[in-house]
Amino acid sequence: MPERDPVREPELVATYWIGEQEMGDAVKNGLKELAQRFPNAPRELRVLPPRHPGPTGRQQWQELMEGYARDAGEQGYRLVHLPDIADKLAHGLDRTKYTSDTLKDIYGMEAANAGHISTKDLSFYLGMGAETGLHVDLSHHHMRDSEWEAVQRSPNFNPAAVAPIDFSTAELKIVDLSHGEDALIRNPLSSEYQSTPERFDAAGIEPEYVRHLDAFAVYAREGTRGQQFGQAAANQYIGYLAKMAQDEVSKQNVAFRDQDGHTRFRPTRITLTNDNLLAAKYNPGDPRREDIIGRMNINAAIDAAHLVYGRPRTPDSQGPGRAPRVDPQVWDAITMQAFEVNGARVLPQLGLTKVSQNSWRSSDQRDPMDLGKTLAGDKVTLVQATNMGVAEAARAASNPGLSAASRAELKKLSEPSRIPYEVRYSSSADNSPRRTPSPAGEKGMSVEQLRQDVANMSMPRTPSPERPNASANVAAQPTHQPVKRSATGPRR
Numbered sequence: 001m002p003e004r005d006p007v008r009e010p011e012l013v014a015t016y017w018i019g020e021q022e023m024g025d026a027v028k029n030g031l032k033e034l035a036q037r038f039p040n041a042p043r044e045l046r047v048l049p050p051r052h053p054g055p056t057g058r059q060q061w062q063e064l065m066e067g068y069a070r071d072a073g074e075q076g077y078r079l080v081h082l083p084d085i086a087d088k089l090a091h092g093l094d095r096t097k098y099t100s101d102t103l104k105d106i107y108g109m110e111a112a113n114a115g116h117i118s119t120k121d122l123s124f125y126l127g128m129g130a131e132t133g134l135h136v137d138l139s140h141h142h143m144r145d146s147e148w149e150a151v152q153r154s155p156n157f158n159p160a161a162v163a164p165i166d167f168s169t170a171e172l173k174i175v176d177l178s179h180g181e182d183a184l185i186r187n188p189l190s191s192e193y194q195s196t197p198e199r200f201d202a203a204g205i206e207p208e209y210v211r212h213l214d215a216f217a218v219y220a221r222e223g224t225r226g227q228q229f230g231q232a233a234a235n236q237y238i239g240y241l242a243k244m245a246q247d248e249v250s251k252q253n254v255a256f257r258d259q260d261g262h263t264r265f266r267p268t269r270i271t272l273t274n275d276n277l278l279a280a281k282y283n284p285g286d287p288r289r290e291d292i293i294g295r296m297n298i299n300a301a302i303d304a305a306h307l308v309y310g311r312p313r314t315p316d317s318q319g320p321g322r323a324p325r326v327d328p329q330v331w332d333a334i335t336m337q338a339f340e341v342n343g344a345r346v347l348p349q350l351g352l353t354k355v356s357q358n359s360w361r362s363s364d365q366r367d368p369m370d371l372g373k374t375l376a377g378d379k380v381t382l383v384q385a386t387n388m389g390v391a392e393a394a395r396a397a398s399n400p401g402l403s404a405a406s407r408a409e410l411k412k413l414s415e416p417s418r419i420p421y422e423v424r425y426s427s428s429a430d431n432s433p434r435r436t437p438s439p440a441g442e443k444g445m446s447v448e449q450l451r452q453d454v455a456n457m458s459m460p461r462t463p464s465p466e467r468p469n470a471s472a473n474v475a476a477q478p479t480h481q482p483v484k485r486s487a488t489g490p491r492r
Contacts (some may be wrong), residue, residue: 004040006168012133013043018116030138031075045072050111092129092231105265113282121297128220128230136217140352150341162348172226173219176335182209188306188323193240193296213301232304244278
């Protein structure tokens, strides 16, 4: 095998398949295209198929892993099961808050709730913080000549923006969708995924205008600020999840295992209410889910850039509490511009093109228990059906309070099929959404105070009130995993 070209090829190409089925032709073609682009670089296919209980579930998992190994081997990739490298991926996490157990818990939670994109996004940042390499999803193909010609005709074209990456010297590269322009607003260094949390406004802290980053292809070098960026982004990403969990525990919308410590993320109950963002994050049918996942990804990158590459501002000229500033020349150095060509995103610096949206995925990804928008405003509890047992699920299927569609899906539990949740309605006074006010802020709050507040947050383990049916409550474990801390990036 020819030696790797250290300038044109990265030290590692890590790509990901997160799903519940065999890879389709489009995905296999992605493996082939990346192998053609980086023929001499070590390549890994990292996967996370769900583990359903029982002999049938174990057999399905084994068959999927064998199929993935076969497909990976045909194109020269090494197959990696993500939980098997959790210790390595946890290398850059703040160990006072998160551990490899935290990652395994989150991976299990995402796998149980069709969290394909979330798993990939977090794994990219974790990988950047643990190793030198290029992390890229399977929606890419080798850039075509016609696409390169279209890039050269783009009004955003300039030689510096398309110069190939020198992998022997680059420390960080992440996608910029806004061609060097400020396109988004964000209050950097927040513990919340929302771009402009209310408490910043209450404290008189103005948001920043920032580049539109994305992480469908990222590169970082170990021992540089690029690695620190990956570690900061991963800590922020998990921190957003922890903050959501903390908020919902205080509203008794979420309960965790009483014996778990603050590094675990294993909810036993998640109640679907309009003010429960954690439920929205993990409910495939919630219309807010896509926005939450997207903002968690982008804002983790924005926060990491400010934590690692930010330059402190002069307080008397920049106003109170302003976050560190990332200079334009720094943004240019750590980003690679994506050119839109016929709905695809062309990355000339990598010689790759990402196809639009999720068109590369197989068409049968729909969750069979997709609740859609029909439950908007209802209070329901997600109950992991696999923890209930077939007999109890069959009895639940005869419940006249459920819709015909829900009863039909639950009835299938007597057969080997994937039905992760039963819907159980709970009573509420008026079934109306509640708005939870943000904590009151103080005028002139400093960034350092904000950082300290975030660092000192802890997830209270408040047990949920006792309910009459104890056995049903024990069974109500919609996913398996707890967290409970908010996030800050690594200390610089």
